[in-house]
Amino acid sequence: MKGKVALEEHVSTEENNKRWDLRFEAARHGKQYMANVERRLFDAETRLEEMDRFGIDTAILSLTTPGAQSILDSNQAVDFAKRTNDLITKNFVEPHQGRFYAFATVALQNPRAAGDELERAVKHLGMKGALVNGYTNLGKTDSAQYLDAEPVWEFWDRVAKLDVPVYLHPRDSLPPQPQIYDGYPCLVGSPWSFGLETATHAARLMLSGLFDKYPTLTVILGHLGEGLPQLLPRLEWRLHMQREGMNPPKANRKVSEYFSQNFYATTSGHFHTKSMLNCIGEMGVDRVMFSVDYPYEEIRSAATWFDAAPISENDRTRIGRDNARRLLRLP
Numbered sequence: 001m002k003g004k005v006a007l008e009e010h011v012s013t014e015e016n017n018k019r020w021d022l023r024f025e026a027a028r029h030g031k032q033y034m035a036n037v038e039r040r041l042f043d044a045e046t047r048l049e050e051m052d053r054f055g056i057d058t059a060i061l062s063l064t065t066p067g068a069q070s071i072l073d074s075n076q077a078v079d080f081a082k083r084t085n086d087l088i089t090k091n092f093v094e095p096h097q098g099r100f101y102a103f104a105t106v107a108l109q110n111p112r113a114a115g116d117e118l119e120r121a122v123k124h125l126g127m128k129g130a131l132v133n134g135y136t137n138l139g140k141t142d143s144a145q146y147l148d149a150e151p152v153w154e155f156w157d158r159v160a161k162l163d164v165p166v167y168l169h170p171r172d173s174l175p176p177q178p179q180i181y182d183g184y185p186c187l188v189g190s191p192w193s194f195g196l197e198t199a200t201h202a203a204r205l206m207l208s209g210l211f212d213k214y215p216t217l218t219v220i221l222g223h224l225g226e227g228l229p230q231l232l233p234r235l236e237w238r239l240h241m242q243r244e245g246m247n248p249p250k251a252n253r254k255v256s257e258y259f260s261q262n263f264y265a266t267t268s269g270h271f272h273t274k275s276m277l278n279c280i281g282e283m284g285v286d287r288v289m290f291s292v293d294y295p296y297e298e299i300r301s302a303a304t305w306f307d308a309a310p311i312s313e314n315d316r317t318r319i320g321r322d323n324a325r326r327l328l329r330l331p
């Protein structure tokens, strides 16, 4: 399919890479894989060649890990976000107008400043929303502020007013990792724990009442919904069965209603037709969008799978292009 749009496509800056534990990443992913990723995070030309070859017109770029969420000093995080948004605009978006757009980096260490920066990024830099790498550390590496936390609602208020989506991207669970991963370090990260961490984060949002207060908010999940198309029906059923028990949810509606009215999912890093069909079944075909997760994934893998997947051409056009164009108001 020609003219595809991809939404979970990562870049970096020198400053971000300096804060990144690349030795840990090389141990986790393999040296050669990480060297390749590192190089391609900065290289617009290779990316565009691959996009051309596999029918992707437009990529929405975002800063890769570690991003702003792990900066312990709040003021430093706020400044980092501003610099990052200016750099991504200057290095990628402006030289390749129409091919690249971006999701803003925001520092939720200070939700008001994050709202200000999102507004600046949307109104002055033309960014299409924000991408957040999971929970935010507040002052200590073992602290976590998830996006349902009460202080963050000030940020969500700004998001609702700006009417742009927030992409909830995975992050490693808080150290120390749960004992269940002992002896199996390969389960930590993108193969397994990212999905569980992010699915739980999304469930917190659904149960918090956030979408009752702001019914038009839109959250995008990668990786075909991080397992939620499969997991949510049981969550909903069990919450119903134990409704007289402890800790009833603060939300007014069923999780499946929020999932199909406040969430979108992309195909990033999950190139599997049965999972996509399940995702369409739970969310509707207008809420699933093509993505790659470049450079952690190959554009070739994503596009050759998607272009040949046994769905109607009508659905392929919506998932491959039209849903993203409508949601992000692309020209």
Ligand code: MN
Residues within 6 Å of the ligand: 008, 010, 169, 222, 268, 293, 296
């Ligand atoms: Mn990603």
